[in-house]
Amino acid sequence: MMLVVVRVVVCVHIFMLFHFACLSSHSCHPEESSALFHFKTQLITNTTFFDGWYEHECPNAYPKMRTWENGTDCCSWMGVTCDSLSGHVIGLDLSCSALVGDIPSQISHLSKLQSLDLSWNSGLKWKETTWKRMLQNATVLREIVLDETDMFSISLNPLSKWSFSFSLVTLSLRNTGIRGYLTSHILCLPNLYELQLYGNGNIQVHVPKLNCSASLSFLDLSSCQFSGSQNPASFFNLTHLTYLHLSANGFNGSIPPLLSNLQHLTHLDLSGNEFTGSFPSFLSNLPHLVYLDLSLNTLSGQIPNVFDRLTNLQSLRLSYNNFQRKLPSSLFALIQLSSLDCSYNEIEGPLPDKVAFLNLTTLDLRGNLLNGTIPQWTLSLKSLKYLDLSNNRFRGHIREITSYSLEYLGLCNINELQGNFLESIFHLVNLTHLYLCLDNWSGIVHFPLFSKLQNLEYLYLSGCTSLLLQSETSVNHTFSNLWALQLLSSNITGWLEFSGKFPNLEYLQLSNNSLQGKVPEWIHGMDSLTYLNLSHNNFTLMDHFPWYQLDFLDLSFNSMADDISSFFCNATFLEIINLSHNNFTGTFPQCLVNGSFLKDLDLQMNKLHGTLPDTFLDLTTLNLNGNNFEGLLPKSLSKCSGIVDLDLGNNQFEDTFPNWLQNLSDLKILVLRGNKLYGQIANLKSEKIFASLIIFDISCNNFSGSLPKAYIQNFRAMKIVHDVQSPLSYIIDARTEYDSSMVATIKRVSLTFTKIPYAFAIIDLSENKFEGEIPDDFGELHGLIGLNLSHNRLVGPIPHSLGNLTNLESLDLSSNMLTGDIPTELANLNFLEVLSLSQNQLVGPIPRGKQFDTFSNDSYEGNMGLCGFPLSIQCNNNVPLQQCPSSEAEDKFGFGWKPVAIGYAFGMVLGIGLGFCVFSIGKPEWLVVLFGGKRTKRRSCGNRRRARTTLFQLFVAM
Template sequence: MGYLMLLVVRMVVCVYMFMMFHFACLSSHLCHSQESSALLHFKTQFIFNTSFSEYYYGDVCPHVYPKMRTWENGTDCCSWMGVTCHSVSGHVIGLDLSCGVLVGNINPNSTLFHLTHLQTLNLAINFFNHSPLSSQFSRFVSLTHLNLSHCQFNGEIPPQISHLSKLQSLDLSWNDDLMWKETSWKRMLQNATALREIVLDDTDMSSISLTPNPLSNWSFSFSLVTLSLLGTEIRGYLTSHILCLPNLYELKLYGSEIIQVHVPKLNCSTSLSFLDLSSCQFPGSQIPDSFSNLTQLTFLDLSGNGFNGSIPSLLSNLQHLTHLDLSVNAFTGSFPSFLSNLHHLVYLGLSRNTLSGQIPNVFDRLTNLQSLRLSYNNFQRKLPSSLFALTQLSSLHCSYNEIEGPLPDKVAFLNLSDLTLTGNLLNGTIPEWALSLKSLRYLDLSNNRFRGHITEITSYSLEYLDLCNNELQGNFPESIFHLFNLTVLFLSSDNWSGIVHFPLFSKLQNLEYLYISGCSSLLLKSETSVSYTFSNLRELRLLSSNITGWSEFSGKFPNLDYLELYNNSLQEKVPEWIHGMDSLRYLSLSHNNVTSMDHFPWYRLEHLDLSFNSMADDISSFFCNATFLEGINLSHNKFTGIFPQCLVNGSSIKDLDLQMNKLHGILPDTFQHLITLNLNGNQFEGLLPKSLFKCSRLVDLNLGNNQFEDTFPNWLQNLSKLEILVLRGNKLYGQIANLETENIFPSLIIFDISCNNFSGSLPKAYIRNFRAMKIVHDVQSRLSYIERDWFNSYDTIEYDSSMVATIKSVSLTFTKIPNGFAIIDLSENNFEGEIPDVFGKLQALKSLNLSHNNLIGHIPHSLGNLTNLESLDLFSNDSYEGNMGLCGLPLSIQCNNVPLQQYPSSEAEDKFGFGWKPVAIGYACGMVLGIGLGFCVFSIRKPQWLVVFFGDKRTKRRSRGNRRRARTTLFQLLVVM
């Protein structure tokens, strides 16, 4: 018996010793060798590119680190960065390589899929080369959390994803090439019933369309807490079925324009706190009354939904709101004072609506407010004093309104970091606090009426400073050179005095964008032989200054890609320091007196603007070593030679402006990729190049004032994007065929074929199909111009279309053409027959010129429908016979106080639909307009109607009512029978 007892004791001791040894081994070598080998092999499939990851993902992952570099053979994988092991079994159950700077592919045979015990996997914010999302992810059957966001996966999401039935969190967001199939999506929702978080932002769900109510038909788990489908293009209806899920806390559907929100009633108790329904669709363009029941909301974003009318008071029920965004809608009326009852508000966004009136003085009740966005409205008068008493305010945007008056001398801001008030009527001096707040990082007071001197700037945290287009004066502020955190600096004035030493800007080593204009003396040359380096400068714009020492300057710009030296009286050759900029992509030296580029090393140059200079080189082979040029503007020079053949032979040229030079010869017929082509005012001859019809993206074609001899180019009619067609002043001839097709020049808004030899009837078929001229642009919208992108990148270069138009016998140069500025000029040809009624349907027309032809018959009554017309020219001087008292523009007869004569008798009225009396009255108005226009152009130099098109926003608004009334009166006179 004693022996048995001894044997039992020995066995217990052995077991105890074995277990102690086993757990000691586990504590020092937890990782299984197979899993360690799998991880090490997985590591070999990638490179670690820190700079690449910072460039692409710096905004979402500020701290990137190659975690895999800590993985070494012979060490315990459970101690490796990003690896988590089970405390007992030693299996790898967690892998977090987010922000791991990985670049490579995850193939189906990857050893990653050997880690079958994984419960959490996070590979977010790496770059997997647009490789397919492998179906092997389904092997992780124990997975509860999967995050593959920002990974650049590609293709269809495999249906095997539904095998992950234990998933609680799924994040595949920001893989914009990942696509869901409806069957895969439905199967996943049916199997993964434990899902609490679904984040699929920016994946492609456009194929999911479970009509009529796809969202309400989904079998969502009652445990769902977060559903985020931003920008997925999923379609269907959002109903109360979703909003009333008992545990739903966060719902994001931003950018789902085809989601219709249909929630007339919400008879449920909901825990919803975060709701983003921006850029969706709401019936009736109104916020549903039922939203007043969402009383637990802290975050509400309804921007970009086209809501109109007044902002509804139902929002005052949402007493827990901290974030409210109603921007980019069409709300009207005044600032809603009831919003001040939302005492917890931290963010309030009302930008880009049509709100007006004075902003009420109610901000003393919004003491928690940190960010206020009121830009792009019609707010007027002064900003309220209570706004400047908000101690927590960090961001204030109130740009592009009509706010006036000075800013206060004192404010209570303690944490203000962003102040943007550009585009208002603010005046007085810039207060000292605006230039001395210690927390201020972003300051934009441009496009106002601030005057006086700039005091010393001591906001040393400033990163962005824009004081352009004010009435500032005095010396250039030298305290600028102590703002070492500046990345963007824009300063312009017409009254800077003293000498500005440009090399001093090299002290600002963080500076990336520099815009300076209006300096009385901007000295580039250094007083010493030191060569200054502008390490991070990417964009340099020095405009309308008196630059000295530019040819001797020796600065270095290793990263500069945009250089503009506009209107600086620069002389002679382009200096060597510009020639040496290998990184340069955009170069503009326009409006100077440059005479030669010499042998410029084009390198990466994509856009070149040498317009308005004195260059007289032979252009024939000027660009033949330019590989990347996409935009060239050499207009208004003295270039000679023939059209460079190399510009069309395999060239990347998209925009080409060679107008007003001395070029000659026949154009090549091999055009391919052009978007704009302006050859106006040269001596080109021969036939129009038919290869232009291959330029499917062509928007602007101006071949005016040359010697082309051809018939009308009917083969251009199917260019669907063509907006400007100018063929004036050539030797074009023949009839314009009245083609019976419907898609003729659908986008055309400028049609000028004047001063040619066209004959036959007016081109009725073309006129009938000018669809873009039938669309009247909203006169309330801010003025915009026809422009094209030179290239698509982070800093878009825009090309402004230009043209010469004859309006009431006055030739006017438009350096920018306003959108919707529709013109038809068929004058000085040999057209005959009657004026067709179809002109009356072109309601966007601003100018119509049919003069100096052989037209007969009645003036169509339909012209009275052209309520936007501002210039109508149908006749020549002989149409004024019998009215000897009329003189001045547009007539060639000068005014010498000739007494007025009687109008012709009523017997002559039968010849015209209007009758002579109203026609004479109309042309008397035309005479007055012509005289006024001439007087304004040559005396005041600011004619009122040009101010309407090119003036500032305030002038447009004041003149809009007068212009409309004058226009109506003129046409009432013209259409009287």
């Protein structure tokens, strides 16, 4: 036996020597060397690529073509592989090389190429002619990997036409933008083993029936487009599949049982779809399953106790569904499980006291209804790296943490958790992310001790009863790797004397901490900061700050009184600025609009004055509400094609209505209330007038003429009904955590809303001089929740079409000259909470039933012709009508209108004088209350108040 082994080893050595001898005797073919070198000269290297953007996919990124020198053997060049016998180039791997440019056609000269990998060069662009020529010439290609290159002009379809496709084993075109149709011609290629088309939304997948017995084992069609009613069952005949990823494809209905035919599956990803129904128990018939991801669907019910048959399962992701009740016991018996994510469901009950996990590295159970105490195993597993139990109902005391391998720890919003701060946290030296909400924890938290965690990158602390920043010694603590620090809603002490160092801190948030006085020097000294949020404190002075690195600044809701006229003139990269709700003075900072980066600017509720520059460029948000700006509205705002939120309300602008804003297709909020705007609003004819507008408030101005009917007809976004029971979608910039905010007037009460959802559709045209009738077109704005036309000069009847506004919560038509009866259709507005029809000339019975039975007298006062509940005037067969006094009535009393007018004038003068005295001294009190101090009480809703929380109530509670 030993002799046989020796002979084998000798033969291997002889073969290796022969191999290298052959390799050294064949150099690169001249035509291929020339093609490769020409390929190099047509491309450039983007050195900024190597700053860490692609560390996960490209851990060894390097500009490989730098080793290519003309006149040398191309077989020795990095990324080039030659056949050991013929010397032909058979492999080209230039992945992660930061290449930029159009791919030259010389690549098609490599006719013997078997493997081509140009992946992760996002600056590389394919042309259709080059692509087709390569497919035509390279007839022996077995592997094509072009992930993250630009193939937007390329069609997938020609792949099935070329002879090379029969030799194709691997095709990977992830996130390339390639288009065309994926059919069975490609999926059934005889030797195709791996097909990856992830992230190509332009690909149409059309495979209703697959009748081939293909060799395909690895298939990823996530984020593509599936035509018709197709679902994952289309692939049940691909019985060799081991890897099937179909996430984000819009599938709905139940998960098809035919997937149980794929008996060799080890990886199954159906996440990010719209699947409904219960957990698919038939998946337990897939004995080789290692990875299962059903997250981001709408699955519900209890997770069945079927995991005893999935003994090979290592990763299970069920997050963002509607699973309920307790987790099954068989789940905690999976010895091989390394990752468990059941976050954001409705799972309840306690966790078991013991588990069989030996290799668990990730446990994410946040956002559920779990209760009981936190079991010790969650804090002591030796292999655990990621633990998040936030947003649950755990109670009692938390024990010391001994999972020293932890890198991520989340314990937030567990309101019934009590006890002292855990000193063992300072021994978790591997932590990179730490989220602690300490609302019911006691004791002093010594912030400098967190510097022991030298790997810490992200630190979030909130609710500390006493967070001491000042060090008890003179030692300067350094947080070497910390790049994000959030200290929220805590009782921070010793913060002025803090002397810690943050050499790499980019993100700092200290909001909601009642901090006072001047912003301290240790914050001023952070040269690496790009994000600074000091909102909701009581700062009074910012002093000079090195703005030049910041791209986000939020100082809102403080007491700062600096002059900001030249506040930001050294700000180079600021994109988001929120200085709202302060006492800032001065004129509008001209240097802000000179920068090219500014996107969102919020200066509302300050003491700024003067005129605005007319040089605005490309803003997304501009909010100047509640200042003293004057002059004309800047027409350059019409050039801000991407603007979403424009709020210039409550200033002193004096101009006509800005018709030049009408074609801003992204504009969702337009507030011009409380200015000196005047004139008629032209009824321009266009289908694009304010098409995206959700909030339109031009109240408290001097507009006249008829209501802008053409605008109302084109408010397309207000015709869309949003489900307020579902998670609200807000008008925000998710990238920057910036929330659009506004001051809205609801029932003549100004409220500040810090978040604005798409469902918050309101129109306020009140307190102007509008005339004429109310257009029926308002009835088409089905998304409206608030409509205010009060205090104008409107005439005619209340349109019956307003009964179509079934989402309406507030309707104010008071103080006009409306006539006729109250349409009975309004009684169908089940969500109506605020109604004011007072001070009009309405007649007839008040509708009964539903919400109308809950309104009080003040909703109808000043309409002498109305009768019925809740008024004391009963309705008879002869409904009371308002009538003008006749000449006969004048003769009866012996005088006409002239004596009455004279007497009225005299009485008015006397009354004004008497009233001035009464209100000056405040007595008699009963008279002051009767005429001047009457307050409208909020009506009781009774048993008919609707079940859902109104949007108004929701935002007030924020």
